[in-house]
Amino acid sequence: MERDDIIEYSLEGHHSEEKGKQLRKTIWKVTALLTAITAIEVLMGAYIKQGDNWTWEITKWVFVALTLLKAGFIVLSFMHLGDERKTMRYVILIPYFIFILYLIFILLWEATAVGDLWTNSAV
Numbered sequence: 001m002e003r004d005d006i007i008e009y010s011l012e013g014h015h016s017e018e019k020g021k022q023l024r025k026t027i028w029k030v031t032a033l034l035t036a037i038t039a040i041e042v043l044m045g046a047y048i049k050q051g052d053n054w055t056w057e058i059t060k061w062v063f064v065a066l067t068l069l070k071a072g073f074i075v076l077s078f079m080h081l082g083d084e085r086k087t088m089r090y091v092i093l094i095p096y097f098i099f100i101l102y103l104i105f106i107l108l109w110e111a112t113a114v115g116d117l118w119t120n121s122a123v
Contacts, residue, residue, distance in 0.1 A: 026077075030073070030077045030078075033073065034070060034073065034074070037066055037069065037070050038070070040066065041063060041066055041067075044059055044062065044063070045063075064104060068097060068100060071096075071100075072093055072097070075092070075093065075096075076089070076093075081093070
């Protein structure tokens with residue numbers, strides 16, 4: 001019986017030059033997409049000022065949506081979930097997004113309750 005702790009597995013990971021080019025192209029695409037989404041978030045944060053108007057409300061929801069998009073894309077690409085079957089992706093990602101939306105709901109609901117406490121105690 002051969003011991004598997006002395007086998008050098010890194011020597012078995014060879015691939016062709018075409019496969020290497022494809023992998024590098026994919027890495028550059030992922031980097032470009034995540035950089036673009038981050039740049040949009042930074043520009044929105046820099047130029048849209050907080051206020052009582054409807055623009056700030058939309059901005060907050062766009063931030064949440066872009067953050068969820070980035071998180072899902074990171075899970076798909078860097079955790080190799082994108083290589084799985086579609087049903088496996090859904091089994092992992094849908095509960096994650098539901099949980100995040102639940103946390104956002106609780107955050108907004110409790111923020112409203114805290115705001116009510118402050119306005120009622122001042123009276």
